[in-house]
């Protein structure tokens with residue numbers, strides 16, 4: 001286990017690459033933003049937008065995939081207020097919304113005066129899939145993530161639209177297999193977030209192909225035939241988590257802190273529309289030795305808001321804490337006893353990173369920021 005010498009991201013993150021200088025690709029990509037010719041990118045962006053702006057008269061000229069989070073708020077601000085487009089917002093709803101998340105999504109419509117078209121995921125399938133994906137992959141939000149990558153593409157085409165915005169390329173920005181910087185989000189569904197394991201879900205016959213269909217991404221061929229241009233806003237404007245949050249606040253975005261204080265995170269503004277969604281984030285801890293605190297601390301260090309030394313104690317303290325509310329909500333949702341839950345959690349611990357004592361408690365074999373020590 002090797003840590004980036006600038007931030008606190010270890011090389012256990014799937015797909016992440018490190019440069020010879022000991023810095024991770026996300027740190028390099030963040031630095032690259034400082035020398036990127038943003039005026040040129042903005043010219044390209046204006047060219048792209050002007051191709052569609054007002055193209056269909058008073059009808060929408062583009063679509064934005066939104067969740068209601070800070071990045072969504074930033075996107076709608078940028079596309080509607082700055083670029084003067086007429087977007088429709090496409091959202092995948094949550095089953096276990098937080099009040100704050102629900103209000104933030106409604107705020108997008110209210111503040112920016114936009115229509116929202118959203119899908120409420122199939123409750124039955126969400127429940128079955130959350131359980132299966134937890135047991136089989138250690139990624140309980142697999143189905144929700146698949147929908148987020150499928151629904152906006154499909155709906156944009158159904159609406160006869162051609163320009164579809166996503167926020168950032170997570171592989172490029174935070175590390176992953178497909179970390180090349182491109183304006184196009186065509187290959188986004190191939191990233192590592194949603195593993196292509198469709199057959200795995202069908203093998204025991206609980207679920208039919210029909211029931212999974214809405215989470216299936218249209219093929220590249222279908223998108224090309226339609227002339228769909230899915231793009232990342234982060235290619236055209238500098239992308240910074242905390243900056244987006246500051247902008248979003250000015251447009252009515254609310255953090256979670258007044259409703260719920262989560263354990264295991266160092267902020268209350270990222271991925272806040274559903275509490276149990278964070279179980280997915282937490283599972284990176286047993287698997288890879290880093291979770292939400294590492295991710296956010298690394299973003300802050302890259303942005304120069306905090307130093308590596310300052311953040312080490314926070315990562316040590318927070319990453320290992322799984323919020324009890326998450327466990328309660330999740331086990332209730334999938335109807336699982338705590339005992340079974342914890343025995344499945346045991347399965348996801350990487351024994352190179354952790355040792356288990358005689359009472360079942362796991363202990364880190366690594367030192368945050370350093371690597372394996374025991």
Ligand SMILES: [Zn+2]
Pocket residue numbers: 004005006007008009023024025026027028298
């Ligand atoms: Zn780094």
